[in-house]
Amino acid sequence: MIEFDRVTKRYADGSPAVADVSFTVPSHKTVVLVGSSGSGKTTLLRMVNRMVDPTSGRVLIDDVDVTTMDPVRLRRSIGYVLQSGGLLPHRTVVENIAIVPRLNGATRPDARERALTMLDTVGLDRDLASRFPAQLSGGQQQRVGVARALASDPNILLMDEPFGAVDPIVRRSLQHELRELQRTLGKTILFVTHDIDEALALADEIIIVAAHGVIAQRGTPTEILTRPANAFVAEFVGVDRPERRLRLADAAGVEVVTDASGRPIGTLER
Amino acid sequence: MTPRTRRISLLSLAAVAGVTLSACASAGDLDGGDSGDDAIVVGSQDYYSNEIIAEIYAQALEQGGYTVERDLRIGQREVYVEEIEDGSIDLFPEYTGPLLQYWVPDTTARLEDDVFAALTEAAPDGLRVLEQSAATDQDAYVVTREFADRYGLTTIDDLAKVTEPLTLGGNSEGEDRPNGPKGLAAAYGVDVSFTPIEDGGGPLTVKALQDGDIQLAIIYTADPSIEKNDLVALEDTKGLFLASHVVPIASDAIDEGAEEIIDAVSAALTPEGLVALNTESVDDEAPAASIAERWLEDNPLP
Amino acid sequence: MELLLQAFSWLLTPESWTQQGGALQRLFEHLGVTIGVVALSAGIALPLGVMIGHTRRWTTAVALLAGAARAIPTLGLLTLLGLALGIGLGAPVLALLVLAAPPLLAGAYAGVQAVDRAAVDGARSVGMSEAQIIRSVELPLALPVIVGGIRSATLQVVATATLAAYTSDTGLGRYIFSGLKSRDYPELIAGSLLVIALALLLDGSFALLMKRHASAPRSDLKTTTTSPGRNPS
Structure with missing residues (x-):
């Protein structure tokens, strides 16, 4: 479980990145922080593994204040997937994935074996093991990033817009696979994105973040969609957008689901 | 040409002509004709010490009632000797050794009297050398006063008394020259090793002497640093170095009266006196004229 | 031309190399000073x-300091140090250390700074410690620039x-x-040619080294920049 307790982060010039933010991430759940850029969501995420330390307030993991823990050891126990992948360009795929096990003292053969298993887990061909990151496609690099984060079997996964730089088709496929993975692995995931649709696709719980980390609303995807707390949330979710207001139409005996302007999206399964 | 271009060309031509004419004028009267036939032209090398001596000559002559023109800091020997030989310069402070070598390159004279005699003979028609001064300005082997006292050294021969290994430090051309270690071995039977110090007898060389890294250095006798650092120049009895005393060259324009005055100056100029003049120039950076003036006050001529 | 030929004939005479103070000895001394200074400064x-x-x-x-150090004339510094330390190798070596430092320093910090921050x-x-980051990430990725700095320093020295x-x-x-001082121009030219040859040899070795490193099976060393449009996984 991750808890943010009245967390504030102020920069050197006094401007606040996040101001007095409190929320919890229940264990084994996926919580998605959604907001526009600059809202402080990445800052909040990076406080969990102490890449950033709060100016005031506390971040607790299983009731232990993270600032009492050694940052290096803390980070080795948490999986972190960066937006740009953050892979080491001069190491092979398998070496990249094996990093944390190696840092934790695993022998090279054991770490390698674990890394290859992770390739399977994220759905990558083992052939890619000895390639270098630049020889991979964007989607492949992101999967390697996820594999690396999972390699030491951490309880917590921090994901910072991990699918942001990939094309929409690949993104959807990656989101789907993450959901599948999460069903088997049951990690505690804190996920950051600016894409509300991604949040709707992935979250057990969504936290909509306005400027300075202020929480505009918190709830399940259904709650957010059906009962937006205020105009900001409604605007952000896009409740008035055509693709949110779906209808049923009949097409020769088949029930077709269309958006508000009548464009077909899919068929209805009863 | 357009009128404008023509105007520019004419102006440029005028400018060039003007510059050339003024340059000719400032180059001095080469034939020495129009500026007063009685004026004695005194020249000097482009060497601060030599310039002071020339100023002394000039002021001494003026005190004696002569009109003097100065043509100081001329340059290399090749240049000014020609001017002396063709009559543009009447009086010039020189040094016996190098001047002899200039006129008689293969001369074997080394000791001061031999050099002076050979020089007197070698002077071309219309020129003569006057009395040489006791003041010298030549290369010499120097040691620290402490070293000289320790072994009782006054001449280079005395180096035979030294019981520790001897090292000479100096410009690299000294290594193979006939008056370097080879000369010391051949003429004096002294064995000396060599280490290069390329500052021409300057502060690094002096420091090396004082530190004991070298025991011998070659420094010219009129260098203020000899006195300043309490160094001792060893007498060169076998004439490794060409003797080089201050000596005036004079043309026929120098009459008996002028010659007497200059001889008096040469007699009054001692080796220590020359070093003192150089020291004054280096330390106080006073102009040659005022140093010369002061010397003449301290050494009134008969 | 005549002097050049004389220089060559001096170089081609075996005694020039084997005698006391000969070219072989001088070459080794020169190389020794160079390597020693660069190693020490590095x-x-x-x-x-x-x-x-x-x-x-x-x-x-540091950039200002390195720039200022570059402006110091080595001979002037050598003389100053010589006045303090006396003759011998001490003053030249110290002066050369100051000469070698700026390119080495610049190569190091520029190389490390240029490593992809992602x-x-x-x-x-x-969970890499700072030391591990330096050792396993920054140094390997900065190596070409660092070696470039060493190469530049070596050439200057x-x-x-x-x-x-x-x-x-x-x-x-x-x-x-x-x-120069005794106006033995063949000797002067021969000495200069030897310095040039040594410089070319050292620089050529670096060039070879860097080429060998570049052609090794490494990907381009920029970090993973994912971009849409690549073959989907």
């Missing part, structure tokens, strides 16, 4: 530069190590000073 400048590049602090101050951030976030002969009986500079 021992100080490289760790310093890496630290500055890693922490990204004091970069302006890779460094990624390494830090998975080998050309200027002729100054060792100013106060000591060491190196190819002996031919240069001796030839």
Whole structure:
């Protein structure tokens, strides 16, 4: 479980990145922080593994204040997937994935074996093991990033817009696979994105973040969609957008689901 | 040409002509004709010490009632000797050794009297050398006063008394020259090793002497640093170095009266006196004229 | 032309090489001074530069200092040091250390600073300590620039190590000073040719080294920049 307790982060010039933010991430759940850029969501995420330390307030993991823990050891126990992948360009795929096990003292053969298993887990061909990151496609690099984060079997996964730089088709496929993975692995995931649709696709719980980390609303995807707390949330979710207001139409005996302007999206399964 | 271009060309031509004419004028009267036939032209090398001596000559002559023109800091020997030989310069402070070598390159004279005699003979028609001064300005082997006292050294021969290994430090051309270690071995039977110090007898060389890294250095006798650092120049009895005393060259324009005055100056100029003049120039950076003036006050001529 | 031929004939005479103070001895002395100075200077400048590049602090101050150091004329510094330390190799070596330091320093901090911050951030976030980041991420990725700095420093030092002969009986500079002062131009030219040859040899070795490193099976060293449009997984 991750808890943010009245967390504030102020920069050197006094401007606040996040101001007095409190929320919890229940264990084994996926919580998605959604907001526009600059809202402080990445800052909040990076406080969990102490890449950033709060100016005031506390971040607790299983009731232990993270600032009492050694940052290096803390980070080795948490999986972190960066937006740009953050892979080491001069190491092979398998070496990249094996990093944390190696840092934790695993022998090279054991770490390698674990890394290859992770390739399977994220759905990558083992052939890619000895390639270098630049020889991979964007989607492949992101999967390697996820594999690396999972390699030491951490309880917590921090994901910072991990699918942001990939094309929409690949993104959807990656989101789907993450959901599948999460069903088997049951990690505690804190996920950051600016894409509300991604949040709707992935979250057990969504936290909509306005400027300075202020929480505009918190709830399940259904709650957010059906009962937006205020105009900001409604605007952000896009409740008035055509693709949110779906209808049923009949097409020769088949029930077709269309958006508000009548464009077909899919068929209805009863 | 357009009128404008023509105007520019004419102006440029005028400018060039003007510059050339003024340059000719400032180059001095080469034939020495129009500026007063009685004026004695005194020249000097482009060497601060030599310039002071020339100023002394000039002021001494003026005190004696002569009109003097100065043509100081001329340059290399090749240049000014020609001017002396063709009559543009009447009086010039020189040094016996190098001047002899200039006129008689293969001369074997080394000791001061031999050099002076050979020089007197070698002077071309219309020129003569006057009395040489006791003041010298030549290369010499120097040691620290402490070293000289320790072994009782006054001449280079005395180096035979030294019981520790001897090292000479100096410009690299000294290594193979006939008056370097080879000369010391051949003429004096002294064995000396060599280490290069390329500052021409300057502060690094002096420091090396004082530190004991070298025991011998070659420094010219009129260098203020000899006195300043309490160094001792060893007498060169076998004439490794060409003797080089201050000596005036004079043309026929120098009459008996002028010659007497200059001889008096040469007699009054001692080796220590020359070093003192150089020291004054280096330390106080006073102009040659005022140093010369002061010397003449301290050494009134008969 | 005549002098050049004489220089060559001097170089081609075996005694020129084998005699006491001959070319072979001088070459080794010169090489020794060069390698010694670069190694010593690198021992100080490289760790310093890496630290500055890693922490990204004091970069302006150091850049100014390095620039100022470059402006110091080595002979002037040598003379000043000689007045304090006396003759021998001490003053030239110190002066050459000052000469070698700026390119070494600049190569180190520029190389480390240029390493992709995403890779460094990624390494830090998975739990690498700062030392491990420097060792496993920044140094390997900065190596070409660092080696470039060493190469530049070596070239400057080998050309200027002729100054060792100013106060000591060491190196190819002996031919240069001796030839210059005694107007033995074949000796001067021969000495210069030897310095040039040594410089080319050293620089050529670096070029070979860097080419060997570049053609090794490494990907392009930019970090993973994912972009849409690549073949989907």
